[in-house]
Amino acid sequence: MTSSLRDTKRAATRRALADATYRRVREHGFDGVTIEEITTDVNVSRRTFSNYFANKEEAVAFVPVDRIRAELEEWVVPEQADIPTAVRSVVGHLMNSGLPLLLAELDRLGRSHTPFGPHAREAQWAVWEAVGDRLRAELLIDDPRERRNLAMLLGALYGIVSARLAESEEAADLAAVQESVAEVFTWLEPAIRGQAGAPGAGGVDRR
Known part of the structure; x- marks a missing residue:
């Protein structure tokens, strides 16, 4: 073989x-x-x-990350997209592919079985790391400022989604999760685009 x-x-x-x-x-x-x-x-x-x-917890945590990586392979980056546009596009693709449900299920299992909690949190972060890896590869991001902007945007998305899931006492409020994701873009997009247009800001040719 x-x-x-x-x-x-x-x-x-x-x-x-x-x-x-x-x-x-x-x-x-x-x-x-x-x-x-x-x-x-x-x-x-x-x-x-x-x-x-090593155990059942590790096997369960593998599933959402594996599924999201498969979905990321199906995503196509928009032509000449800047960082906010590309992140909006890939997050929208994942939202439509069931990302909120997967993350909510991780959260539910972590609450019902305490030993799974650390695995759930690690898997939730691994999902966003996978998104970042795909974006960096597709956008050819080398400029330190742009790498920081991408990390800031993904970190904010991870934080707000995790917080929304933690606020739900029982079933996750998926509408609230999507609303919070939209708020992150509303807050951070202008700042990131403002930096991109600032004197001395490095640009990336994505043609």
């Missing part, structure tokens, strides 16, 4: 184990699911599970 085929098979096994864990945990809770049930679903051994994940 070639290296690429082996890597593809390993990725498929990891995804299958994570998806099976996520599906069962959503239905039965962490305490209502055993690793043996998960490995039976995927037709692999418990040792195989341990080769990919």
Whole structure:
């Protein structure tokens, strides 16, 4: 088996184990699911599970990040987009693809199962890191000022979305999440665009 085929098979096994864990945990809770049930679903051994994940919490946390990365591959950057336009575009794409529901589910599982809390927070941040990685690659951002602007915008989005989810006592208010995302752009877009037009500000040719 070639290296690429082996890597593809390993990725498929990891995804299958994570998806099976996520599906069962959503239905039965962490305490209502055993690793043996998960490995039976995927037709692999418990040792195989341990080769990919240390525990059920780690497997569940893998799912939303993996799904968002797949969605990011489908996103197409608008032509000649500046940072705010590109961020608006990719966040809109992810919102339409179910990002709020995924983040809300992470938050819900973290509240219902305390050991999952750190995994949930790490996965939530990993989602925004993946967004940043894709934007930096697509926009070829090398200028330090622009890198800081992107980090500021993504950090604000992560913070406000996390805060909105934490405010919800039960089901997340997804409309409030989307409203808060829009507010972040309202607050920060003018400042970022103002910096881009300031004397000495570096520009990036994205043609």
